[in-house]
Amino acid sequence: MVTAPAVEVLDDEIGVANAEAFRRLDVADPWVVDVATARDVIPGYDENLVLTSGAPMPWTEYVGGQREALIGGALFEGLAASRDEAVAKFASGAIRIGACHDYSAVGSLAGIYTASMPVFVVENRAHGNIGFCNFYEGKEPRRLNYGCYDEGVHERLLHVNTVLAPVVGEAIRRTGGVPLKSLIARALRMGDEVHSRNAAASMLFNREILPAVLDMVHDEVPGVRETMVHLAENDYFFLRLSMAAAKVTADAMAVPRSTLVSAMAFSCRGFAIKLAGLGDRWFEGPPPVHEGKLFAGHTEDEITWMGGESPITETVGLGGFAQACALTLQEYQGGSAEVMIERNRQMYDITHGESSTYRIPLFDFRGTPTAIDARKVLETGTTPVMDVGLAGRDGGQIGAGIIRAPRECFEAAMAAFEASA
Structure with missing residues (x-):
């Protein structure tokens, strides 16, 4: 039996740990410093490795669009000459599967990385850790990270590798890095x-690298105009930078005895979280609860789950935790301004504190609710809300909306936490 003084000591320990984890999150200073190929900058990246989103799983458990995306990644990288060969090599282990988070990386939707793919390199200058996110493929609905691989996807990925990423990387290096916070x-x-x-973040990033881009035009660097047009036409370009910034921020939260959430992600199997005080352990639950708005011609029964690690943004007080900043999202993902505002206010009930940097004008510049506390999720019954794109069972994006993390993840995490006391 646990006595009252022992409970008080335990609560004090958690309080101190959570305060330190939150402090480390809040003072993080992410800078994008480079774009380089995965094999060259991600530690331990082998030529036969394909990364994907979510908690680690054996090949046999990947299904649907996430399985197809893994196969597409293997074909793109030349690890197999046919779909059947790729399946056989995944099954035998000749092609390895890794979880993005295990390599200090995050991936949108299926989150596919292969050795030759370019990645953003983001440095947390407050703590010295590095994180990565792969490059945006473009706004075409059929993309590898949405479970599609065909000739068009292949050509766009090649174009990213050979034209777009080298130009952006050169501009970042000439700029000396771009502060993201x-x-x-x-x-x-x-x-x-x-x-x-x-939209605004993408434009602001373009402005940051513009002086270097003008110098590159003068130096007749190939592909500059084409790359800048691509950046100007793709409002989602910055998402990969916000994800990498959030990843290096959240990774710095590791503090023993903390009940704050340091990662959220999902796979085709379900949703999962990590706690800052329990290291690299994932705590899994069923797929998230969703609501959203579908593109014309699509129906609810098409929605499928194929992975996703963009909820790392909500982990650090962005995305759905800053939804009241972006009320125009209601046109894209449905809902109403009133509902978005109320959802955002609910997140203060389950977080440790408020960001000292990220603020919401509509709330009189109150800091965004930041650092989900698993204990508060269970106490209040309120689960984290996230803004996401919705994937279709036949591949591609078919809509957008919000999801809520399943309660089961937090129950599992706190059970493990209490067992470790």
């Missing part, structure tokens, strides 16, 4: 939440 804070004041709306 202050840029994101300004984007929130301009109508973004940097998960499902990145």
